[in-house]
Amino acid sequence: MVQIQRNEASRSRPGKREERRTEIVRLAAAAFREHGFHGAGMREIATAAGMVPGNLYYYFRNKDDLLWFCQRQALSRLMAGARRIVRAKGAGRERLAAILEAHVICLLETTGGSAAHLEFRSLPPSRRQEIVAQRDAYERLVRRVVKEGQRDLSLRHVDVKLATLGLLGAANSTVTWFRPEGSRSAREIAASFADTLVGGLAT
Amino acid sequence: MVQIQRNEASRSRPGKREERRTEIVRLAAAAFREHGFHGAGMREIATAAGMVPGNLYYYFRNKDDLLWFCQRQALSRLMAGARRIVRAKGAGRERLAAILEAHVICLLETTGGSAAHLEFRSLPPSRRQEIVAQRDAYERLVRRVVKEGQRDLSLRHVDVKLATLGLLGAANSTVTWFRPEGSRSAREIAASFADTLVGGLAT
Numbered sequence: 545m546v547q548i549q550r551n552e553a554s555r556s557r558p559g560k561r562e563e564r565r566t567e568i569v570r571l572a573a574a575a576f577r578e579h580g581f582h583g584a585g586m587r588e589i590a591t592a593a594g595m596v597p598g599n600l601y602y603y604f605r606n607k608d609d610l611l612w613f614c615q616r617q618a619l620s621r622l623m624a625g626a627r628r629i630v631r632a633k634g635a636g637r638e639r640l641a642a643i644l645e646a647h648v649i650c651l652l653e654t655t656g657g658s659a660a661h662l663e664f665r666s667l668p669p670s671r672r673q674e675i676v677a678q679r680d681a682y683e684r685l686v687r688r689v690v691k692e693g694q695r696d697l698s699l700r701h702v703d704v705k706l707a708t709l710g711l712l713g714a715a716n717s718t719v720t721w722f723r724p725e726g727s728r729s730a731r732e733i734a735a736s737f738a739d740t741l742v743g744g745l746a747t
Numbered sequence: 748m749v750q751i752q753r754n755e756a757s758r759s760r761p762g763k764r765e766e767r768r769t770e771i772v773r774l775a776a777a778a779f780r781e782h783g784f785h786g787a788g789m790r791e792i793a794t795a796a797g798m799v800p801g802n803l804y805y806y807f808r809n810k811d812d813l814l815w816f817c818q819r820q821a822l823s824r825l826m827a828g829a830r831r832i833v834r835a836k837g838a839g840r841e842r843l844a845a846i847l848e849a850h851v852i853c854l855l856e857t858t859g860g861s862a863a864h865l866e867f868r869s870l871p872p873s874r875r876q877e878i879v880a881q882r883d884a885y886e887r888l889v890r891r892v893v894k895e896g897q898r899d900l901s902l903r904h905v906d907v908k909l910a911t912l913g914l915l916g917a918a919n920s921t922v923t924w925f926r927p928e929g930s931r932s933a934r935e936i937a938a939s940f941a942d943t944l945v946g947g948l949a950t
Binding site: 580582583665666700702703705706707709710711712713714715716717718720721728732733736737739740741742743744745746 | 783785786868869903905906908909910912913914915916917918919920921923924931935936939940942943944945946947948949
């Protein structure tokens with residue numbers, strides 16, 4: 545009963561806490577970049593977020609909880625971005641390029657460029673299922689745009705599954721080498737990837 | 748003194764031991780695919796390789812040692828394959844496609860498709876340096892072929908660094924989803940990636 549009340553209470557005012565969790569995860573990305581996801585403990589994450597560890601535990605029960613939040617949030621954002629683009633007008637090729645560009649910007653800018661967003665195999669099985677389902681739904685959406693591009697003749701008739709995995713694999717790999725202080729901005733990388741990778745599928 | 752003699756002895760007959768280590772690492776890939784690199788301990792690796800853990804320790808001092816061996820070997824093979832292709836005749840575009848195809852086949856077929864080959868951030872710093880230098884040399888070789896393709900006009904004048912990272916990122920990502928029993932073979936994936944990804948750089 546208490547549990548239920550707590551859940552309801554947190555549902556009715558998710559704003560502040562969710563905002564703070566989002567901000568912590570964004571700052572924590574620096575710790576993941578430096579130490580790797582597995583090398584960064586709650587202590588390093590707290591330091592990167594400018595907090596004492598005890599305070600971090602107030603927002604995330606443990607690293608699994610933080611990881612799950614990272615992934616759920618990144619996938620929700622990717623999904624929301626892709627849905628907007630899917631509904632827009634235009635040839636499949638342009639919409640696919642827009643999705644890829646939005647994907648890279650989301651990973652590198654909005655969520656802070658941390659590989660934690662992709663480490664779904666590190667999640668405990670109970671939480672992995674939810675994230676994998678979310679990821680699969682996103683992949684289906686991208687495949688749908690590839691198929692639409694093939695129908696409107698803006699994209700070649702290649703293997704849709706492999707083409708989609710190639711695009712997303714390249715986009716996701718950016719988090720392993722991107723540095724905010726590096727020579728290429730998130731937006732430059734996103735534009736370059738959308739051009740060169742989607743270009744290979746074009747008619 | 749004993750240490751030196753041992754090193755020299757193992758250097759003079761690297762064949763058998765190296766072969767066995769290679770075979771173990773190839774079999775261990777199944778454990779990494781199932782449990783993730785960080786989830787698979789020496790026990791799971793031994794099981795996947797059909798050994799008792801004690802026997803595995805005879806070949807690898809610990810998981811770091813095994814990881815370092817995986818990466819050094821994968822990179823040596825990638826490098827050897829790319830060097831052969833770089834020396835061959837043909838337009839930059841064809842040679843780049845050949846390198847990408849060889850890269851995917853090497854990761855998925857020869858080295859067993861395990862993400863352990865890419866987890867260089869998990870290595871202790873002393874060993875990481877060597878692997879990162881080897882990886883950088885490989886990336887330079889691929890960039891050279893992109894530049895040659897731009898000079899011979901078979902490839903567009905795009906950002907060479909980002910184009911190379913896009914190709915390699917996509918190729919490397921295959922190890923995260925490839926299943927030997929899956930619907931696409933390593934060679935089908937390699938051919939598809941070489942076609943669609945390098946196609947986007949073509950003039």
